[in-house]
Amino acid sequence: MTTTDVTWTRASARRLARQGLTVQGLTAQGPAGREGPEGAGLGSPADVVGAMLGAHAQVMSAAELSTALRLPAGTTRTDVREALWSDRTLTKTYGPRGTVHLLPTADLPMWTGALSAIPAGPDPWPDDVRMTPQQTDEVVEAIRDALAGEPLTVDELTEAIVDRTGPWAGDRVMEAFQDKWPRWRQAAHTAAHRGALAFGPNRGRKVTYTSPGVTPADGPRAVPELVQRYLHAYGPATPAHFAKWLAAPPAWARDVFAAQATAGRIEEVVFDGAPAWVVSGDTAFPDSAPPQGVHLLPYFDAYLIASRPRERLFPGAAYARALAGGQAGNYPVVLVDGTAAGVWHQRRSGKRLLVTVEPIGPALDSARARTALAAQVDRVAEILESRAELTLSTVSVGPHA
Known part of the structure; x- marks a missing residue:
C-alpha cells in the first residue's frame, strides 16, 4: 500500500481553502459527505464557524472579524451579530481549551458531548479554592435549574x-483581573460543556x-465526530496536535x-517527512504551487491556533515576532501566501479605522502584495463598518493589546 506524501505547502493550501480563505477549487468530500469545491457552501456565519471549528470570542470583535473575513464581500459584523442574537444559528459558549467561542448552534450536541468526554487535567486552583467533584456536580445542576427561565x-x-x-x-x-470571583465560576466551562450554560445577550454592559437548550451527544459518538471534523479542517495532524x-x-x-485508525475512520500519511493522519479517503491535496493571497487575521484566529507545525506557519523571524x-x-497576523509575514494593529477613531502593519521579511515588498494588502485593509474596514487608513510601521503595542 502506497502512503500519501504531503508537503507543508499542499497542506496549508487545502486548509486555507477549506476555511474560505482562498478561492482555489479542489473537489473533495468532507466528513459529513458533502462534495464540491473547497470552501464552497460557506454562505453563512454558521457555515464558516463550523468549517473552522469555532471562532475564538474572548475578544468579540475578533470573532466577528474572523467569521466575516471568510464570507463574501459586503458581509459585516452586523451579519455575525444577527446570526448570534437574532437568528440564533450561532451560540456563544465555552469551547475548545475552556475558552469562549462562537459555535454553530446545530453542532452543540456534538461539541458538548465531545468536550464533556475529555478527561480533566490537574486542577490549577489552590486547596482552599478548588471545588470537589461532588461540589462541581452540584453547581452544574444548580446552573441548569437556575437558567431554565430568563437569562x-x-x-x-x-x-x-x-440558594x-x-x-x-x-x-x-478566585483571583481574577484585580478582583475576586465567586467560587462557582471555576465550573462555568464545565457547565457549558455539559449543556447547562451559554452566554446570553448583554444587558447593558453586563454579561x-x-x-x-441542548442535550450533549454521547461521548463515544461525539469524540470520533470531532476528530473527523478536526482532521478535515486541519489535517494532516497528529494526536499531539489534536491534544494541544x-x-x-x-x-x-x-x-x-x-481507536479511530483501528475502526478504519482515519488513515496515516507522511506529512513533511513524519507520520500524520487524515480522514480515510481524504487524500486529495492541491498541487505544489503555494497558496495565494494576503489576509489580516485577528487575535486568536482559528487558523493560527490550529494549523501545525507552528514553526512552518511562523517561519524564521515571524516565530519570535508574531508569537x-x-x-x-496574541498578535493579529498578516498572512501572505499561507505563512505569517507580519503583525498588525487597529485603532478606532470615530468612523476611521487606523491600521498599522509591520512587515516581517520581504513577503510584503512586491507591488502585488502591497495591492492585496490595501484591499484586505479595506475589507477589514468594511466588516467593522468604518473607513480604513493604512500605515506601514512598527507595531508598538504588546501582545493581546
Whole structure:
C-alpha cells in the first residue's frame, strides 16, 4: 500500500481553502459527505464557524472579524451579530481549551458531548479554592435549574446558585483581573460543556448567561465526530496536535486516534517527512504551487491556533515576532501566501479605522502584495463598518493589546 506524501505547502493550501480563505477549487468530500469545491457552501456565519471549528470570542470583535473575513464581500459584523442574537444559528459558549467561542448552534450536541468526554487535567486552583467533584456536580445542576427561565447576570446567577447549594459556592476566593470571583465560576466551562450554560445577550454592559437548550451527544459518538471534523479542517495532524488544540491529555488523544485508525475512520500519511493522519479517503491535496493571497487575521484566529507545525506557519523571524512565547493568537497576523509575514494593529477613531502593519521579511515588498494588502485593509474596514487608513510601521503595542 502506497502512503500519501504531503508537503507543508499542499497542506496549508487545502486548509486555507477549506476555511474560505482562498478561492482555489479542489473537489473533495468532507466528513459529513458533502462534495464540491473547497470552501464552497460557506454562505453563512454558521457555515464558516463550523468549517473552522469555532471562532475564538474572548475578544468579540475578533470573532466577528474572523467569521466575516471568510464570507463574501459586503458581509459585516452586523451579519455575525444577527446570526448570534437574532437568528440564533450561532451560540456563544465555552469551547475548545475552556475558552469562549462562537459555535454553530446545530453542532452543540456534538461539541458538548465531545468536550464533556475529555478527561480533566490537574486542577490549577489552590486547596482552599478548588471545588470537589461532588461540589462541581452540584453547581452544574444548580446552573441548569437556575437558567431554565430568563437569562441571568453573573450576580443574579451567583445568588441563584448559592440558594440551591450553599454559601460556599458564592465565596469570593478566585483571583481574577484585580478582583475576586465567586467560587462557582471555576465550573462555568464545565457547565457549558455539559449543556447547562451559554452566554446570553448583554444587558447593558453586563454579561448574561442562558440555557443553550441542548442535550450533549454521547461521548463515544461525539469524540470520533470531532476528530473527523478536526482532521478535515486541519489535517494532516497528529494526536499531539489534536491534544494541544483541545488542551486535552496527550495519552487520551493517542488512544482516541488509535481507536479511530483501528475502526478504519482515519488513515496515516507522511506529512513533511513524519507520520500524520487524515480522514480515510481524504487524500486529495492541491498541487505544489503555494497558496495565494494576503489576509489580516485577528487575535486568536482559528487558523493560527490550529494549523501545525507552528514553526512552518511562523517561519524564521515571524516565530519570535508574531508569537508570545510560542503561543499563537496574541498578535493579529498578516498572512501572505499561507505563512505569517507580519503583525498588525487597529485603532478606532470615530468612523476611521487606523491600521498599522509591520512587515516581517520581504513577503510584503512586491507591488502585488502591497495591492492585496490595501484591499484586505479595506475589507477589514468594511466588516467593522468604518473607513480604513493604512500605515506601514512598527507595531508598538504588546501582545493581546
